[in-house]
Structure formats: C-alpha cells, structure tokens
Amino acid sequence: MKVADHAQRADIFNQDEKRVDWHDETLWWIRQKRDKIAHQIPQWEELREAASSIKAHTLSNLHNYLIEFEKHAEQNGIKIHWAADAKEHNQIVHQLLQKNNINQLVKSKSMLTEECHLNEYLQEQGIDVIDSDLGERIVQLAKEPPSHIVLPCIHKTKEEIGELFHEHLGTPKGNSDPQLLTEAARIHLRDTFLTRKAALTGVNFAIAETGEIVICTNEGNADMGAHLADIHIASMGIEKIIPKREHLAVFLRLLARSATGQPITTYSSHFSKPRAGTEIHIILVDNGRTRQLGREDFRSSLKCIRCGACMNTCPVYRRSGGHSYHNAVAGPIGSILAPNLDMKDFADLPFASTLCGSCTNVCPVKIDIHEQLYKWRQVLVKEGHVDPKKAIAMQVMAKTLASPTLYHLAGKAARITLKYAPFVVNNKFNAWYLQREMPEVPKSSFGEWYQQNRKDS
Amino acid sequence: MRVALFVPCYVDQFYPQAAIASLELLEKYGCEVHYPKNQTCCGQPMANSGFEHLSGGCNHNFVKNFVGYDYIVAPSGSCVLHINEHLHDDEFPAEAKYIREHTYELISFLTDILKVKNLEASFPYKVGMHQSCHGQRGLKLAQMSELNAPAFSKPMDLLNMVKDIEMVELDRKDECCGFGGTFCVAEEAVSVKMGKDRVADHIKQGVDYITGVDLSCLMHMEGILKRQNSKVKVIHIAEILNGSIK
Amino acid sequence: MMSREQILHAVKMNQPEELALPNLDSFFENQTQGDIAEFTSVLQGIGALVLQVRNHQEMINTLKAQFKIGEVRVVSPLESLREIAEPFIGDDPHQLANAELVILPSHFAVAENGACWLSDALCSERVLPFITQHLVLTVNKEDIVPTMHEAYARIGKADYGFGTFIAGPSKTADIAQSLVLGAHGPRSLIVFII
Numbered sequence: 001m002k003v004a005d006h007a008q009r010a011d012i013f014n015q016d017e018k019r020v021d022w023h024d025e026t027l028w029w030i031r032q033k034r035d036k037i038a039h040q041i042p043q044w045e046e047l048r049e050a051a052s053s054i055k056a057h058t059l060s061n062l063h064n065y066l067i068e069f070e071k072h073a074e075q076n077g078i079k080i081h082w083a084a085d086a087k088e089h090n091q092i093v094h095q096l097l098q099k100n101n102i103n104q105l106v107k108s109k110s111m112l113t114e115e116c117h118l119n120e121y122l123q124e125q126g127i128d129v130i131d132s133d134l135g136e137r138i139v140q141l142a143k144e145p146p147s148h149i150v151l152p153c154i155h156k157t158k159e160e161i162g163e164l165f166h167e168h169l170g171t172p173k174g175n176s177d178p179q180l181l182t183e184a185a186r187i188h189l190r191d192t193f194l195t196r197k198a199a200l201t202g203v204n205f206a207i208a209e210t211g212e213i214v215i216c217t218n219e220g221n222a223d224m225g226a227h228l229a230d231i232h233i234a235s236m237g238i239e240k241i242i243p244k245r246e247h248l249a250v251f252l253r254l255l256a257r258s259a260t261g262q263p264i265t266t267y268s269s270h271f272s273k274p275r276a277g278t279e280i281h282i283i284l285v286d287n288g289r290t291r292q293l294g295r296e297d298f299r300s301s302l303k304c305i306r307c308g309a310c311m312n313t314c315p316v317y318r319r320s321g322g323h324s325y326h327n328a329v330a331g332p333i334g335s336i337l338a339p340n341l342d343m344k345d346f347a348d349l350p351f352a353s354t355l356c357g358s359c360t361n362v363c364p365v366k367i368d369i370h371e372q373l374y375k376w377r378q379v380l381v382k383e384g385h386v387d388p389k390k391a392i393a394m395q396v397m398a399k400t401l402a403s404p405t406l407y408h409l410a411g412k413a414a415r416i417t418l419k420y421a422p423f424v425v426n427n428k429f430n431a432w433y434l435q436r437e438m439p440e441v442p443k444s445s446f447g448e449w450y451q452q453n454r455k456d457s
Numbered sequence: 458m459r460v461a462l463f464v465p466c467y468v469d470q471f472y473p474q475a476a477i478a479s480l481e482l483l484e485k486y487g488c489e490v491h492y493p494k495n496q497t498c499c500g501q502p503m504a505n506s507g508f509e510h511l512s513g514g515c516n517h518n519f520v521k522n523f524v525g526y527d528y529i530v531a532p533s534g535s536c537v538l539h540i541n542e543h544l545h546d547d548e549f550p551a552e553a554k555y556i557r558e559h560t561y562e563l564i565s566f567l568t569d570i571l572k573v574k575n576l577e578a579s580f581p582y583k584v585g586m587h588q589s590c591h592g593q594r595g596l597k598l599a600q601m602s603e604l605n606a607p608a609f610s611k612p613m614d615l616l617n618m619v620k621d622i623e624m625v626e627l628d629r630k631d632e633c634c635g636f637g638g639t640f641c642v643a644e645e646a647v648s649v650k651m652g653k654d655r656v657a658d659h660i661k662q663g664v665d666y667i668t669g670v671d672l673s674c675l676m677h678m679e680g681i682l683k684r685q686n687s688k689v690k691v692i693h694i695a696e697i698l699n700g701s702i703k
Numbered sequence: 704m705m706s707r708e709q710i711l712h713a714v715k716m717n718q719p720e721e722l723a724l725p726n727l728d729s730f731f732e733n734q735t736q737g738d739i740a741e742f743t744s745v746l747q748g749i750g751a752l753v754l755q756v757r758n759h760q761e762m763i764n765t766l767k768a769q770f771k772i773g774e775v776r777v778v779s780p781l782e783s784l785r786e787i788a789e790p791f792i793g794d795d796p797h798q799l800a801n802a803e804l805v806i807l808p809s810h811f812a813v814a815e816n817g818a819c820w821l822s823d824a825l826c827s828e829r830v831l832p833f834i835t836q837h838l839v840l841t842v843n844k845e846d847i848v849p850t851m852h853e854a855y856a857r858i859g860k861a862d863y864g865f866g867t868f869i870a871g872p873s874k875t876a877d878i879a880q881s882l883v884l885g886a887h888g889p890r891s892l893i894v895f896i897i
Contacts, residue, residue, distance in 0.1 A: 006644070007643055007644045007645070007646070007647075010646050011646040013646075014646040014647065014650055017650070020650060024654070026879075026880050028629070029880070030880070035602065035603070039605045043729070043730060044605040045605055045606065046729065046730070047730070049725070050725045050727060050730070053722070053723075053725040054724060054725060056722045057721070057723060057724045059718060059719070060718055060720060060722045061718065061721050062714045062718050063711055063714045063715040063718060066710075066711060066714065067711070076864075082706040082707040082710055084709055084710060088706060132887065133877070134875045134877040134878070134886060138878075151876075151877065151880070153877055153878075154880070156879075157879060158878050158879040158881070161878050161879070178878040178879060178881035178883050179881075179883050181878055182877075182883040182885070182886060183885075186885065186886065186887060189887060190800075190887065193887070194797055194800055218873070218874050218875060218886065219873055219874070219886035219887045219888065220833045220873040220886060220887045220888025220889075221886070223829070223830070223833040223867070223888070224833050224834065224887050224888065227796060227828075227830035227833065227834075228796055228830055238710065238714070243724065245855055245858065246852075246856070247727075248851070248855055249727070249730070249850070249851035249852045249854065249855045250727065250730075250851075252851050252868075253815075253850070253851050260876075262749065263745055263748075263815060263816035263817060263870065264813075264818050264851075264868065264870045266749075266869065266870055266871050266872070266874055266888075267833075267867055267868070267869060267870075267873075267888070268818070268867060268868040268870075269865070269866075269867040269868075270822075270865065270866045270867060271865055272862075272863055272864050272865060273863075273864035273865070274864075275829060275865075286706075286709075286710045290710060290714050290716075290717050291713075291717070293713075293717040293718055294713075294716070294717030296719070313603065315633045316635075316644070316647050319647050319650045319654075320644075320646075320647050350507075351506075351507075351639075351640070352644060352647075353637070353640070354590065354633050354635060354636065354637030354638075354640050355505065355590070355591075355637065356594065356633035356637075357590055357591075357594035357595065358590075358594070358603060358631075358632075360594075361594065361601050361603035362603045374505065377506065377507030378504075378507050378509050378510070380507055381506075381507035381508055381510075382507075382510065390506070391508075394506060394508040395511060397503060398503055398511035398512060398514060399514070400497075401497045401500065401503075401512075401514070401518070402497070402513075402517065402518050403497075403518070404494075404495035404497055404518065407466075407497040407498070411466065411469065411470050431641075431642035431643075431645040432641065432642055432645075432680070434645060435645070435653075435681065435684060436649065436652070436677065436680030436683075436684055437679070437680045437684050439467075439471040439472070439679065439680070440471075441471070442470075442471065442472070442473050442474070444473065445469050445470050445473055446464050446468065446469045446473035446476035446477065446492075447464075447469055447494060449476075449477060450480075450492045450494070454492065
C-alpha cells in the first residue's frame with residue numbers, strides 16, 4: 001500500500017492555517033529557549049564537538065564496547081538480550097511477559113518501541129499496554145502515533161486533549177485547563193504504576209565501562225514504573241552506548257538544554273543493578289543500525305541522542321507537523337534515519353527540506369543532517385525511488401544546461417512562458433502560481449543587455 | 458584583477474538589473490570584468506533534486522567558460538555554494554579545483570577580497586535583510602543564530618555604508634523563506650506558508666523593501682507579496698549598494 | 704544467541720577505523736562561579752524552593768510550618784529527623800503509596816543545573832524520591848560542585864545499584880506546552896542547604 005507522501009500530508013496539515021501558526025510558534029518558542037540556555041554556556045560549541053567526537057569514537061569501536069557493556073551489565077545481575085530486528089525485539093518482550101504470567105505492561109517513553117511497533121504487537125498478543133509519559137498517553141488515547149520524539153502530542157490543542165480526557169478519564173466536559181488535565185492523568189496513571197508488575201523503558205545512555213543505563217525524564221514516569229515493577233525491561237538501540245561514566249557529563253549538559261531549554265531533565269536515573277527480588281532485562285536492538293553503520297555518508301546519524309532540537313528549529317517540520325513524516329522519528333533526523341529502514345517507503349522524506357541547514361547547527365552531536373539529506377537524495381535517485389517523470393525532466397534539463405545553444409533557446413522561451421525555469425522542472429509548474437505571482441518579465445536578459453552595452457566576450 | 462561574472466540562469470532571464478548592478482559595482486572597484494557568454498548554470502537544480510550524477514555536462518560547460526580568470530563572482534549565495542562544494546570535471550580536474558576555490562558570492566567578494574570600506578550610495582527607505590540560508594549557513598556571510606559565537610554580518614557591514622537607509626530588526630533573523638529549489642513546487646503548501654510567514658515578519662517591521670543576496674528567495678517572496686497586493690518590494694542587495702535606484 | 708553473533712559480526716564489518724576519544728580536561732576550567740548563589744537561582748528557576756539552614760533542627764522547624772506534620776505520612780532514613788519522620792522498614796515499595804513527604808540527604812549538588820545526586824547508599828528504597836507527594840533533599844553547603852564534569856569526577860567509580868540526579872519537582876508541559884508541576888512524581892521540591 002502506497003502511503004501518502006510528506007507533501008500530500010503537509011498539504012492537509014496546512015488547510016488549517018491557525019493550527020499551523022500555533023504549531024510553528026510553539027516550537028519556535030522552544031527553539032528560543034534552547035538558544036537562550038545554550039548561549040549561557042561559554043563552552044557550548046566545544047561541548048558539541050566533544051559529544052560528536054565521543055560518539056564517533058564509540059561507533060568506530062562499537063563491537064568492543066557492546067561486548068564490554070554486556071559483560072559489565074551481566075556482572076551487575078542484569079540480563080542482556082540481542083534483537084536483530086523489530087520482530088525479534090517484540091518477541092523477546094512478549095516472551096519475558098509470558099514467562100512471568102504478566103499481561104499488563106506500563107511503558108515510559110521509548111522511540112525504539114515506536115520504531116518496532118511494539119504496542120500494536122503486544123495488543124495483538126492480548127497484552128494491555130499503557131504509556132505513562134503524559135504526551136504518549138494522550139496520543140495513545142487518541143489512537144495516534146506521537147508526532148514529536150520529545151513532545152509527543154505537540155500537534156494537539158489543549159481543547160482536543162480536554163475532549164479526549166472527558167471521554168476516557170471523565171474530566172468535566174469543556175474543561176481544558178492543563179493543570180486539571182494533568183492532575184487527572186496523574187491519578188489515573190498512579191493507579192497503573194501501583195498495579196503493574198512489568199515496566200518497559202527506553203534508554204538514553206548505556207555505559208560500557210560500568211554496564212549501567214541512564215534514563216532521563218521530567219515526569220518521573222520511568223522511575224515510577226521501574227521501581228514498582230518486578231521486571232524492568234529496557235529497550236535500546238545498539239548506538240546508545242558511550243564508553244565511560246565521565247562522558248555522561250558532556251551528554252547530560254547538552255541533552256535537555258538542546259531539547260527543551262532546561263538545564264537538565266528533572267530526573268537522570270542510573271540503573272546499575274536490579275533491586276533485590278526483581279529483574280532488569282536490557283534488549284540491544286539492531287533493526288538496521290549495523291547497515292547504517294556501514295554507510296559512510298550516513299553513519300554519523302547514529303550519533304543522535306534524540307533531543308528533538310532539529311525538529312524544533314526546522315521551518316518545514318514546524319509547518320507540516322510530525323505526522324507528515326509517517327515515521328516514528330519525524331523531522332530532519334527522521335528523514336535521514338528512515339530511508340535506511342526502507343528506501344521505498346521513505347523516499348519522499350529527504351526531499352521534505354529546503355536544505356537550510358539550521359538542523360545541523362542546533363544538533364548537539366553535530367550530525368551534518370542537511371548534508372545527509374542531500375546525499376540521500378542522490379542515493380534514492382540512483383536506486384530508482386523517484387518519479388520516472390521527474391527523471392526524464394531532469395535528463396532534459398541536464399542536456400539543456402550542458403549546451404549553451406539549447407540553454408539560450410530555452411531561456412528565451414522561459415521569459416515568455418516561464419516553462420523551463422529550472423526550479424519548476426518537475427512539470428508541476430502550476431504549483432508556483434497557486435499562491436504566488438510570476439516574476440515580471442524584463443525587456444531583455446542580462447546576456448542580451450551585455451552584448452549591447454559591453455564589448456568583449 | 459580579471460573577474461568573470463557568473464549570472465545565475467534565473468537572474469539572467471528575470472532579474473537582469475541585479476546582474477547589471479553587480480557588474481557596475483565590480484567595475485567601480487577596479488575589476489576587469491568579463492561575462493563569458495556561453496555560461497549556463499551551476500547545476501544545482503539537478504543536484505539538489507538528487508540528480509548530481511547528471512550534472513557532468515553542465516559542470517564541464519561551467520569549467521570551459523570560467524577557466525583562466527582570477528576570480529569568478531556571482532550575485533547569488535546559493536549557486537556559489539553549490540560551485541564551492543560540488544564543481545568537478547573529469548577532463549579538467551585542476552581547473553575545476555581552481556574555480557571551486559575562487560568562486561565568490563558578490564558580498565563576500567566585496568568585503569573579503571576587494572575590502573570595500575566606502576560606498577557611494579543612498580537608499581532612503583526602510584529595509585529588511587533576508588538572510589538566505591545558503592549564503593548565511595553555507596557561505597558564512599553572517600553569524601548563525603543557532604551558534605554560541607560572536608555576531609557578524611558581511612551584508613550588514615556594507616548596507617551600513619549606504620546613506621539614508623534604515624535597516625529593521627526581524628523577529629526571526631535567519632529563518633528560511635521556503636524557496637528551496639524544486640521544494641517550492643514539490644512542497645507547495647509548506648513552501649508558501651514559510652514564505653508568507655517570512656514576508657509577514659518584514660511587513661510587521663514596516664519595511665519598504667526586502668533585500669538579500671539571493672534572488673531565488675526574493676523571487677519567491679516577491680511572488681507572495683504581489684499576490685497579496687502588498688506595496689513592499691524586493692530588491693537585490695547589489696542594486697542598493699550600486700546606488701542603482703534613486 | 705544467533706542474533707548476538709550476527710549483530711556483533713555486522714558491527715565489526717561495518718564500523719570504521721578507530722577514531723580517538725577527545726580529552727575533556729578543558730571543561731574543568733573557565734567555570735562560572737559554581738557557588739550556592741548559582742545553584743539557588745538555577746534550581747528556583749526550575750520550580751524548586753531552596754533554603755539555607757544552620758542545622759537539621761532549623762529544617763525541622765521550617766517543615767513543621769510548611770506541612771501538616773503529624774497528620775500526614777512523613778518518611779526519612781535520617782535519624783536526626785525522628786521527631787517528624789519515620790523510617791521505611793517494609794520490603795514492598797508499594798507500601799509507600801501514601802507517603803506525603805519524603806526527606807532524603809544527597810551526596811552533592813550541581814550549581815549549573817540545580818541537580819542533587821543521590822544513590823541507593825542514601826536511599827535504600829529506590830522509589831522513595833518519586834512516589835512521595837512532596838520531596839525534601841538536603842545538601843551540605845560545601846558539597847556543591849560547579850558543573851556535571853566535577854559531578855562525575857566526584858562520583859568516580861562508585862559502586863551503586865541505582866543513583867539519580869534530581870533537579871526540581873516532577874513536571875510536564877505535554878499539554879499545549881503549559882508547564883505543570885507534579886506530573887507523576889513529587890509536586891514540590893525543597894532543597895535545604897545545610
């Protein structure tokens with residue numbers, strides 16, 4: 001089934017201009033908070049460089065660090081599982097629950113489980129899954145995927161959330177006070193935390209040197225889930241490893257400041273050993289990451305620490321909404337990660353950008369995101385994942401631009417019909433005119449003027 | 458100093474006055490300026506669409522036209538960035554390398570090579586500066602708002618030498634206008650929305666003109682302004698600096 | 704086990720030549736004050752209350768004025784607080800569900816972000832600082848370090864089962880980016896600098 005591409009979805013999102021304005025302004029406000037706090041750290045740019053280098057080093061020695069992490073975690077009494085793909089990851093989670101006769105799971109935020117479509121899988125197996133991050137719980141009630149990796153329901157207005165809570169949690173109709181709605185969720189989810197025997201969390205960082213994992217939240221939901229459950233399952237991509245504890249200093253200084261403009265998340269919890277009488281299981285997931293590691297041009301996308309800064313700054317993301325990217329991770333970083341998962345399904349995403357480069361500048365681990373978008377375009381074209389009509393038009397254009405004679409003919413024609421202006425070569429020229437006027441046509445081109453007014457050439 | 462003027466295709470066809478102003482400016486500062494008449498394009502429209510592999514012929518033509526000059530200068534940040542980063546020619550690799558490294562966007566050529574300190578120009582209007590992304594983030598014409606680094610702006614250094622001009626401060630000083638090459642039609646809805654928002658920021662500050670180093674961005678914003686029947690006009694920075702408009 | 708070998712093999716085949724780790728020494732220089740004033744202003748900026756007291760008795764007096772001590776459940780492992788708090792001696796963390804106020808010591812605090820570090824050496828039941836309605840942390844005034852670099856230098860190779868940085872009360876802004884304190888964890892945090 002061909003899913004609608006980014007442009008089609010963005011077009012729908014833009015039919016409600018007020019919502020676009022609100023979405024844009026809200027995320028821009030977070031970008032400004034990020035700027036303000038980042039600019040208070042004199043060594044901010046050096047920190048980004050250090051974070052980028054630590055990740056580059058780790059990726060270059062990932063084999064040994066994974067083994068080291070596994071060894072130390074097991075010495076600490078943690079059980080390590082390896083999953084080659086999403087399916088195996090989901091099966092491991094299910095088996096762990098089955099083995100312990102558990103049919104209810106409380107989850108904190110994990111983009112990896114979104115990538116693996118864990119919730120759908122477990123529900124099919126008869127497991128009741130409740131997301132405990134407030135934003136994730138909201139989109140879960142709305143039966144939607146998250147639209148942002150840090151702010152899952154940023155596409156929803158408080159009125160829509162009020163309506164949703166009225167329906168599901170019995171809050172007063174028409175009340176959309178965030179304080180009241182959060183309190184309702186708190187009561188509802190506290191009961192969940194107190195009654196679930198299994199908790200699943202994501203992982204922000206895993207330390208090879210110590211075998212511990214670090215989980216960052218503002219709500220405290222990962223801790224509430226994990227410390228009250230008999231089994232704590234932590235799912236992580238293999239790229240979450242960092243070598244040493246001291247490296248956390250660099251990443252924790254960058255993460256929340258980049259994400260939301262906070263100095264640090266409220267909780268940065270380090271899990272090293274299970275509580276007496278309980279178990280911690282860590283699932284190390286590949287799901288295409290080793291393939292991306294082998295792509296030299298795209299390898300550094302694995303440095304991502306999922307702060308979401310590139311989404312908040314992206315002028316396209318802000319005006320198209322996360323769902324337009326039809327992938328667990330949206331925005332610029334999602335657009336360079338997704339084609340690795342499936343080139344055909346996500347061939348549209350690297351084109352959903354003006355290549356303005358703001359993403360690269362805010363990235364705390366200095367991923368050259370906009371350059372990778374450009375490179376993915378080249379790969380996708382070569383692999384045959386673009387519209388054949390566009391390919392033909394491009395060949396015509398290449399021929400025209402290689403030949404001054406053809407070019408001058410086309411140029412003359414363009415000034416009259418604007419038909420061959422290079423930026424509209426994909427035959428959707430009408431799209432320019434829908435909401436924009438054409439440039440005024442001058443009497444002569446510069447080339448013609450030059451011949452009349454200057455002597456040489 | 459022998460300088461070749463590279464006039465991007467859409468400037469040649471739709472905005473000749475910007476190219477004329479660029480030529481006159483360079484001549485004023487003592488450059489021997491030539492316009493190689495068989496030039497076509499930098500090849501970016503293909504490359505940004507994922508067809509860089511088809512740009513060989515275009516690149517070759519570029520090298521043939523611009524070989525033998527001290528510098529190549531163009532009134533466009535975007536096209537220059539593309540040349541700087543992507544011009545290659547199998548037949549003339551050394552020449553392509555020289556051209557890559559000696560192709561300048563007009564403003565940085567004026568500030569960095571010609572080291573312009575005075576301008577004979579007056580522009581008695583309220584003006585908003587649009588920082589085109591490729592010029593700013595690509596060619597580093599001005600400091601980028603994302604970075605924790607000292608502020609600077611080459612275009613503003615020059616505009617501040619213009620008499621009677623009033624520059625405005627924008628709410629979002631370096632947000633993309635949404636042109637983006639084929640993006641402007643492939644993602645029409647988002648492109649137009651970005652353009653509308655950018656234009657609105659300038660209008661909010663009460664500008665008469667929006668200027669910038671890239672006519673591609675200005676053309677996109679002009680299209681929106683005209684559709685809105687706005688009195689605000691766009692003008693390439695070279696025309697202001699050259700004193701073309703009285 | 705097959706997947707393990709398969710993944711490790713693929714990683715080995717695809718990882719690039721080894722790149723060097725950066726040196727982090729420069730981050731220990733050029734710090735801002737890193738003092739009580741900075742810690743206080745940062746932490747108050749993220750929704751906590753910071754109070755300086757001379758001793759535990761002064762803290763007890765303050766807490767008596769703030770909370771309905773005697774009517775609500777107050778838990779603390781600190782012997783010096785027995786006047787107002789009971790220790791938790793159960794073995795099931797769920798028994799803490801009705802804790803209204805938990806008072807815990809911390810190892811040290813970080814000026815740049817207002818975080819206090821505590822490990823299970825100080826807090827035997829991990830859920831304590833999360834499950835309570837209100838949290839109080841204490842830190843000695845000489846135990847405030849400037850940045851996270853000094854923080855991890857201080858933690859060093861410490862062997863803990865669980866440790867956490869806590870910076871402020873539990874919070875969320877998931878509903879329309881409106882900040883609400885008291886998401887799932889404590890609704891308020893008071894840090895006493897002693």
